Ligand code: SF4
């Protein structure tokens with residue numbers, strides 16, 4: 001008789017029940033959360049731009065100051081399970097937001113596909129698509145609003 005297939009942790013645990021390794025493995029490495037965002041003061045709507053934090057190593061989608069990131073970039077907030085009510089600002093592809101909204105991980109997520117490359121191959125990551133924020137004056141950021149991240 002065949003054994004029942006065990007469900008993966010992200011389908012059985014809430015974010016605050018996950019181990020640290022499980023939590024970390026949810027990050028797909030897309031770096032979409034490192035893009036600069038603009039907020040409509042009247043509606044509170046968030047708009048993503050193609051301007052990436054200056055500390056992002058764009059070709060690898062890695063933070064160059066990861067250990068000191070909150071000191072280097074005051075806007076950079078580390079994600080924690082207790083802040084789940086704030087995850088609405090995360091991209092709608094982000095695993096933390098998906099799980100917090102009761103959704104499953106997509107096929108291209110490294111935990112499902114088995115490789116970190118799918119996030120780049122399918123165009124979810126920001127690799128080769130962005131400009132460092134310090135190369136554009138802040139008054140021009142509005143011109144950099146994009147629709148490929150929501
Ligand atoms: S948007 Fe989410 S999945 Fe992508 S890098 Fe940021 S935390 Fe990780």
Ligand code: SF4
Nearest residue numbers: 034053055056063076
């Ligand atoms: S400091 Fe690092 S993690 Fe934070 S937004 Fe910049 S590149 Fe991303």
